[in-house]
Amino acid sequence: MTFKAEYIWIDGTAPTAKLRSKTKILADDAKGAELPLWGFDGSSTNQAKGHASDRVLKPVFTCPDPIRGGADLLVLCEVLNTDMTPHESNTRAELAEVEARFGAQEPIFGIEQEYTFFEGDRPLGFPVGGFPAAQGGYYCGVGSDEIFGRDVVEAHLENCLQAGLGISGINAEVMPGQWEFQVGPLAPLEVSDQLWIARWLLYRTAEDFKVSATLDPKPVKGDWNGAGAHTNFSTKAMREGYAPIITACESLGEGSKPMDHVKNYGAGIDDRLTGLHETAPWDEYKYGVSDRGASVRIPWQVEVEQKGYIEDRRPNANVDPYVVTRLLVDTCCTALEKAGQV
Numbered sequence: 001m002t003f004k005a006e007y008i009w010i011d012g013t014a015p016t017a018k019l020r021s022k023t024k025i026l027a028d029d030a031k032g033a034e035l036p037l038w039g040f041d042g043s044s045t046n047q048a049k050g051h052a053s054d055r056v057l058k059p060v061f062t063c064p065d066p067i068r069g070g071a072d073l074l075v076l077c078e079v080l081n082t083d084m085t086p087h088e089s090n091t092r093a094e095l096a097e098v099e100a101r102f103g104a105q106e107p108i109f110g111i112e113q114e115y116t117f118f119e120g121d122r123p124l125g126f127p128v129g130g131f132p133a134a135q136g137g138y139y140c141g142v143g144s145d146e147i148f149g150r151d152v153v154e155a156h157l158e159n160c161l162q163a164g165l166g167i168s169g170i171n172a173e174v175m176p177g178q179w180e181f182q183v184g185p186l187a188p189l190e191v192s193d194q195l196w197i198a199r200w201l202l203y204r205t206a207e208d209f210k211v212s213a214t215l216d217p218k219p220v221k222g223d224w225n226g227a228g229a230h231t232n233f234s235t236k237a238m239r240e241g242y243a244p245i246i247t248a249c250e251s252l253g254e255g256s257k258p259m260d261h262v263k264n265y266g267a268g269i270d271d272r273l274t275g276l277h278e279t280a281p282w283d284e285y286k287y288g289v290s291d292r293g294a295s296v297r298i299p300w301q302v303e304v305e306q307k308g309y310i311e312d313r314r315p316n317a318n319v320d321p322y323v324v325t326r327l328l329v330d331t332c333c334t335a336l337e338k339a340g341q342v
């Protein structure tokens with residue numbers, strides 16, 4: 001007997017990479033063993049030139065395929081060159097190094113993935129040739145005048161749970177047709193791998209409902225909220241005390257750090273981080289308790305309990321989780337190490 005393995009990878013499209021996948025039929029005895037390497041045409045994914053187009057897919061994370069069911073699998077892959085070095089589009093390999101270096105600090109992340117459904121060229125819920133009622137009632141709303149796409153959202157949530165992903169919640173967002181799911185808290189590679197699979201499942205689930213989902217950070221210009229990927233972060237020391245929370249917040253504001261982070265937090269970040277719509281301007285760094293207009297927020301219970309985590313509110317919905325988690329671990333864990341707060 002055989003089963004189907006959907007090999008999924010992140011391509012080389014700039015400025016924002018896309019997900020690609022194809023199906024491999026494997027003999028049952030391939031299960032339990034390490035899944036085989038595979039290849040693809042990198043010249044069709046912005047990952048190679050035509051004359052040397054082969055690229056290698058190396059399985060790194062596997063889970064049950066909730067779309068096909070049965071014994072079938074989803075297989076997230078890293079992209080390698082034919083000499084087995086990481087391809088330049090492979091940001092996971094770099095995160096693996098940083099996670100190994102700072103693993104003793106036990107960093108964990110919860111990422112809030114916002115996204116928007118589209119039907120043709122309009123967000124779901126936007127009337128033809130016009131705009132719906134202004135923002136105000138849609139966030140966490142109920143009722144068919146406020147909620148668009150709940151059937152898709154429920155199907156996606158169920159698929160993520162069937163796949164065994166660490167989804168921690170969902171909610172309707174501020175703009176009609178805009179939603180959020182959260183993954184984590186989990187270790188850096190885990191949360192990132194699972195977020196990429198959850199994104200793939202979002203697109204794939206929406207296909208069956210004839211709508212599309214986008215991670216565009218500012219899908220409607222003007223007085224409408226953008227879509228972000230708030231990244232919640234803690235280390236063991238931060239989960240046990242408040243001084244390390246402050247050290248982490250301060251470290252993100254030092255020297256060139258604000259720009260080093262923001263320019264890697266997803267294409268089009270200056271369109272979304274305007275200072276309006278619950279954001280801080282992209283070229284200013286500030287942190288604060290309960291402050292949804294800050295770059296980094298310390299949740300109120302964290303101040304009350306004097307321990308917990310911080311929320312980096314800057315990452316765009318289209319951010320690469322391998323990159324944002326690497327930068328946060330690198331900046332904050334280096335500072336915590338220096339301060340002797342580990």
Ligand code: ADP
Nearest residue numbers: 108109110111168182184185232233234308309
């Ligand atoms: P918001 O109020 O910003 O909308 P959410 O409930 O959507 O908050 O998301 C909060 C996220 O923070 C969740 O993904 C949760 O898993 C994560 N989280 C909770 N505790 C921690 C922690 N100690 N370290 C890292 N992430 C955490």
Ligand code: MN
Nearest residue numbers: 112180182230
């Ligand atoms: Mn949220």
Ligand code: MN
Nearest residue numbers: 112114173180
């Ligand atoms: Mn949100």
Ligand code: MN
Nearest residue numbers: 112230311313
């Ligand atoms: Mn948030």
